[in-house]
Amino acid sequence: MPTSPPLEVRSFPGPETIHRSILDNGVVLLARENFSSPSVVLTGYLEAGALDESPEQGGLADLTASALMRGTHSRTFTQIYESIESIGASLSLGSGTHFLSFRGRALAEDLELLLSLLADVLQHPVFPREQVERLVAEKITGLGLRDQDTASVAQMAFDELAYPDHPYRLPSDGTRESVARLMPADLQAFHRRKIGPTGCVIAVVGAVPSAAAAEVVARHLGDWRNPSQEHQPALPELVPLQGTVRRDVPLAGKSQCDILLGCPGPSRFDPAYIAASLGNNILGSIGMMGRIGDVVREQAGLAYYASSSLGGGPGPGAWEVGAGVAPPNVDRVIELISREIRRFVTKPVTPQELRDSQTNYIGRLPLQLETNDGVAGALLNIERYDLSLDFYQRYPDIVRAIRRDDLLAAARRFLDPERLAIGVSGTFGSRE
């Protein structure tokens, strides 16, 4: 029987190595030193996303996030990018449903420059008309490509079915029509009411002493104030599906169809999340895509990819299975996947499956926490989901404590084979 390899949990981020401080304005800083490579990662988030926009203004948060880098009171677009690209650094901002995120990377010697730039674009953007118009055109091109991508279109169909009357039903990057309507004044208004220090979390990981990182962050972001900053609206209750619903969205000239099926899953705050995640690993992730991969790809040879995923996040992200299959095999693959979901919610996983999933989760932790990026992501998770600074050191015990019954209970609570949302896109005859 395999056992977990011995782990030096003390080498994982923990209270001894994570610096955490809060500026007077509410900005939270997390830092961890890593001198094994001469680079540094600067990443973080604040609560500003598609939840803060109306459907008519779909894509506003996303566009605003991208436009922050298009010019400030003291820097033009070209000056901003010249300053980072000339030193081999990067800085990008984007927005999803809940959060506006930023991510930068540089040689450690250039952290100050990166932070001064981040502080400037967050606090003093000007949204130049010409730049916004160009960005809108670029976004519309991207949305045109999205609307031709079978996986994206199947995902959008799935979201509409799985989340009726819920903000998750809408794509966080909007539609071509909604984005085309957005004007610089909309972006300015969004910036005014949503982008500020409250709820802003920053992680600095790399070859920089934590005290120095804290000093630089305080110097550049300590004076940031936004009295107009609004809180994010609470998510409404989910409306449960009454039965399985399916939507086929035809796209001409495609060789393969994409299928997305599943149900709303647990939020990362849900006590059942870890059990659901371990279960999902067995259902369609571990190794060659778990049970789903085994049935659809290995045994039936019907797909190159067929796997499951669990969204997690602050709300009920999807627990879904995705597969890319030839058009004639769509119904057969949906049936195979539904059968696996039915089995998954009917019988407990085997003791061996649970052990493999547990040792997989524990064993892969050093790999996940190897890079500055990986550690920074872990620090942000700790803050975002109130996990406590020693969470990754306790993680092996948390995972080992999960029982087969916990997995079955989580599966039954969130996955219902009789109430699935199914989105399909590709070249076929249409039907619902």
Add this chain to the structure above:
Amino acid sequence: MISPLAGPVTRRRLRNGLELRLKEIHTAPLVSIWLWYRVGSRNERPGITGISHWVEHMQFKGTPQYPAGELDRAISRFGGYWNAHTGIDWTVYEHTLPADRAELGLQVEADRMLHSLFAPREVERERTVIISEREMHENDPAFRLSEEVRAAAFRVHPYHHEVVGDLADLQTITRQDLYQHYREHYLPAGAVLAVAGDFRMPAMLQTIRRLFGGLPSGRPPVPRLRTEPDQRGERRLVVEGPGETAFVEIAYHAPEALSPDFLPLAVVDSVLAGAASLNMYGGGISNKTSRLYQALVEGGLAAAVGGDLLATIDPFLYSIWITVRPDRTPEEALEAFDREVERLRREPIRADEVAKAIKQARALFAYGSESITNQAFWLGFSEMFADYTWFESYLDRLAQVRVADVEAAAQKYLVPSNRVIGIYRPTGNGKPQHAD
């Protein structure tokens, strides 16, 4: 300053010809193993295109010791990550494992170098999986265009076809074809084993000798390559397909990695289209100050532009991609592109542009050195078309590139007669019609 390439590399060659490249790194309790074979789509001929990639798939389908599925479970249950990739010049199998499980990864690779089953039933199942993989690529207009551009650029050389292979061959390749290709190329003398991570060198060498030393020697066949003749005149082609977005790909014949022209052309790429990364894992940087971004995207003609220069054994392609805005035409984008190329050819490149390219490369190397997995990748990658010194000396050689070298490379390669221009013309139907 910590050097991203710090630490000695141990080079050895076993009697059976297996080359070893090993590096101790003790920053995390991990070991990353990369087994590289000198076989890719370059070693294929019409009739068996895609066979190297298919053999790679079959390597996951079991041996007598590790039946199909067992291999996967053996690695995954310990939190190991594993994968495989087939390129035009090489095929590689990678594992990153907890340090105390490194032997498992080595065992698996030694086992499947010789003992993969290629069970007929598994071959047939994988045929449909690979056709499905090809269909996934076909859904992407960029793939459709790239496949045609490459075919137009190489009439004679096997770089002609995509790694995944032509559908006609995927439908007809036999189990015998696959097994023969496997036995011919999966030999110690055709492979480089690169290992980096948290191990002690004497013990690692001992383990490798024990597991791989007894494998039979023998040499893979030397490919009967047909050299691509010089292109005489610009070639243009059009691909039509669904969507509302047009793409342009401009592919110039480019020198092989060992050519003295390669690095000057890499600087050309950096100036024109932005810094490229040599990392498999570790990411890149944006290209918004590159000349082509400024002319095409800031110029309101395109939504994105990028360049791609691969390090290869034989001369391959330097490709530039343009995603055209829906309110502009491919011809307008191409005209602006040509103006920039002409400017590069006529006006001296600035010394600060070369300096920027060097600093960017240094930063990208630093990012790549964060991960043991990527460092292990570096150990073996350059052996596939040169040797490790190509990689070790990359930054130094880049720093020696002179402005005149860059200009000469631009003059030599960026000429119309040396290129293929492909245009993807969308035929519409862009907006999904919901069939509620």
